[in-house]
Amino acid sequence: MKIGITCYPTYGGSGVVATELGKELAVLGHEVHFISYALPHRLTQFVENIFYHEVEVSNYPLFEHQLYSLALTSKMLEVIEYEQLDLLHVHYAIPHATSAYLAKQILKKNGSDIKVITTLHGTDITLVGLEPSFLPLVKLSIEESDGVTAVSRFLKEKTITNYYIDKEIEVIHNFIDTELFKPVCNKQFKDHVAPNGEKILIHTSNFRPVKRVADTIRILQKVNKVIPTKLILIGDGPDRSECERLARELKLEKDVLFLGKQDGLENLLSVADIFLLPSQSESFGLAALEAMACGVPVISSSVGGIPELIVHNKTGYIAEFADVDRMAKYALELLTNKKKFNSFSKNSRKRSVEIFEKKLIVPQYIQYYEKILGQ
Ligand code: GMT
Secondary structure: OEEEEEOOOOOOHHHHHHHHHHHHHHHOOOEEEEEEOOOOOOOOOOOOOEEEEEOOOOOOOOOOOOOHHHHHHHHHHHHHHHHOOOEEEEEOOOOHHHHHHHHHHHHHHOOOOOEEEEEEOOHHHHOHHHOOOOHHHHHHHHHHOOEEEEOOHHHHHHHHHHHOOOOOOEEOOOOEOOOOOOOOOOHHHHHHHOOOOOEEEEEEOOOOHHHOHHHHHHHHHHHHOOOOEEEEEEOOOOOHHHHHHHHHHOOOOOOEEEEEOOOOHHHOHHHOOEEEEOOOOOOOOHHHHHHHHOOOOEEEEOOOOHHHHOOEOOOEEEEOOOOHHHHHHHHHHHHHOHHHHHHHHHHHHHHHHHHOEHHHHHHHHHHHHHHHHOO
16 A cells, blocks of 8 residues: 555654554555654654655745645645555644645545545544634544544544544554563663662653643652652653752752653663653553553553553552542552562563554554545
C-alpha cells in the first residue's frame, strides 16, 4: 500500500504513535509518506520506503495568523496525486481530519477520491475538540472520515457521547517496541541520580496542566519522609516553572531532577522503581506503557483509558484522581515489599509484550486499512 500519514511532528503521544506506525509499515514493505510542517522527531534516520513532505505556509502580510490547515490540504492533494496514495491516515483530529476532509472534497469535484482514516488520540476529543470554536468541525470531520480509530475503549465511548456520533469506531490501542523498550542496566545514570542508593520515582510528559506534574512532587514529599527517594522529571511544557517553584518551596530541589526533553527514553526509564502518572485525563497513557515495557510498575490516577493498560494490584496501582495520599501509600507499599515489587515489575513487562507489542498491534491497523479500502 501507499499510505500518507499526517501527524504532529513534535513531542507528544500522537506523533510518536504515528511515526512508529509509519516506520513499522515501511519495514513491512509499504510505502509511507509523512506530510507535516517538520520532520517527526522519532524519524531519526533514513528508512527505505519512508518519504517526508514538508508543508510550507505562506507568510503573506495580510494574514495575521498562519493558515496551516489550508496549506496542509494543498500538500495532501499534491502528495495524493503525484505519489498515487491509496489512503491518508491522519493522527489527532484537529486540524488534520478537517484538512483531509477538504482534500477529499476537492478530489471528488475532480472525479477522484481518497480514503481517509482518522485516529483519535485524546485531547482532540476530551479537551480541545469540545471548545465551541472546534466542536462542529471535529464532529463533521469524524463523521466524514472513511474510517475512524480510537486508542482506547474509553475514547471511543467519549467520542460517541460527546459528539453524538453514530459511526463505527475501531479501537486500536497504543503499542510499543518491546525489543527497544526493555529492562536495561544503566548504572552510570542510576549512580548519578541516586548516589546513596535512594529509591527512584520517574515521570515523563509534556508538562501540560492535564498531566498534574505537581502531584508527582507532592507524592515524593510523602514518600521521602519514610524512604530516601529521588524523582526524575523528563519533558518540558507550560507547568515546568511552577513545578520547579514547588520543589524549591517544599525544600525538595535536591531530590527532584528536571531533565527537560530527552531522546532515548528507553535507556533512562529502567533506572526507576516506579513510574507516576497522576493525570486528570488520559485516553491511554503511552508514557506508562513505555515504562511498563522497561519493567517499571506504574502508579496512576483512575481516569480515561488507563485501566485498559494498568491492571490494579498486578502491574501497578490505580488511585482516585488527585488522591496524592493514596498514591504515596501505594508507592511506599511497593518500595518496601521486594517480593511484590518484583512481581509487579515482571507482570508489567509481560503485559506490554503479550498485549501491546507493536508486532501485534500494527497488523490491526493494516487489517483496518484493507477493510476501509475494500468498502
Ligand atoms: O498528552 C500527550 O502527551 C499528547 C497527546 C497527543 O495526542 O499527542 O497524547 C494522547 O495520545 C497518546 C497516544 O495515543 C495517548 O497515549 C495519551 O494518553 C493521550 N493524552 C491524553 O489523553 C491526555
